[in-house]
Amino acid sequence: MPWKLIKLPEGELAAPTNDINTTAALSLLTSISYFYGGLKVKGLGFFARYIAPVPIFLPINILEDFTKPLSLSFRLFGNILADEIVVSVLCLLVPLLVPLPVMVLGLFASSVQALVFSTLSAAYIAECVE
Amino acid sequence: MNPIVSGASVIAAGLAIGLAAIGPGIGQGTAAAQAVEGLARQPEAEGKIRGTLLLSLAFMESLTIYGLVVALCLLFANPFAG
Numbered sequence: 001m002p003w004k005l006i007k008l009p010e011g012e013l014a015a016p017t018n019d020i021n022t023t024a025a026l027s028l029l030t031s032i033s034y035f036y037g038g039l040k041v042k043g044l045g046f047f048a049r050y051i052a053p054v055p056i057f058l059p060i061n062i063l064e065d066f067t068k069p070l071s072l073s074f075r076l077f078g079n080i081l082a083d084e085i086v087v088s089v090l091c092l093l094v095p096l097l098v099p100l101p102v103m104v105l106g107l108f109a110s111s112v113q114a115l116v117f118s119t120l121s122a123a124y125i126a127e128c129v130e
Numbered sequence: 131m132n133p134i135v136s137g138a139s140v141i142a143a144g145l146a147i148g149l150a151a152i153g154p155g156i157g158q159g160t161a162a163a164q165a166v167e168g169l170a171r172q173p174e175a176e177g178k179i180r181g182t183l184l185l186s187l188a189f190m191e192s193l194t195i196y197g198l199v200v201a202l203c204l205l206f207a208n209p210f211a212g
Contacts, residue, residue, distance in 0.1 A: 071192060078195030081202070116188040 015110070018081045020073065027072035030121040031065075038128035046128070068124060072117060079113045131211045139208055143201040150197020154190040161186050 016022050038046040050061045083106035090099040165183040169176060203209075 071196075074199055075188070075192035075195055078199050079191070082195070082198055085202075112184055112188050116185060119185060 014084055015080050017076055018084050020077045023073040023077040023080075024069070026076070026117070027069040030072060030124060031069045033121070034125045034128040037125050041129050049128070072120060076113050076117055079109055083109060131208070135208075135210050139204045139210070143204040146197045146204070147194075147201040150194050150200075154194045157190045158187055161190065 017026075038049075050058055052061075083102065086102050087099050087106065090102060161183065165179050168179050172179075
């Protein structure tokens with residue numbers, strides 16, 4: 001009897017974004033994109049955004065340049081890795097039917113995270129190009 | 131690993147994720163409540179309300195994820211080990 005219906009490929013089947021390096025690379029891409037977009041459209045006037053709306057905001061705006069890629073990468077990494085850890089722990093404990101709802105939740109959460117990442121990247125780029 | 135360091139790391143990991151879940155939990159509950167109220171007022175705006183709600187929930191969720199990342203780092207990639 002063909003108990004094994006499908007043959008799994010060799011190697012890892014987990015998501016590539018369960019590693020902080022992948023998500024950090026993606027968010028740095030976004031960072032570079034909005035810098036490039038802003039510099040291309042506005043030239044050196046791009047740096048006027050650091051003292052907008054009030055010059056007292058300068059340290060906050062500089063910090064924002066660091067926290068934007070940080071939050072983007074952490075959000076995606078945390079969501080994907082958390083679901084994978086829960087699924088692997090459940091598969092260790094009760095492999096039969098219990099991991100399935102968590103896997104479905106993971107599907108939903110990862111699609112939401114994809115939406116959020118792309119929306120935020122578009123918003124950052126638009127904010128710098130306006 | 132030094133037993134004090136491992137003990138402290140475990141307690142810190144538990145506290146990190148536990149405390150990080152409080153604020154966003156309250157915030158997400160409030161956001162969902164307001165979304166449901168808006169839906170009750172204008173049922174034809176369901177698509178927009180749902181989209182905005184999901185986006186806002188993801189933002190709030192990311193704050194808990196920061197705490198989770200700290201907890202995971204302490205448990206699996208502890209910089210104070212050894």
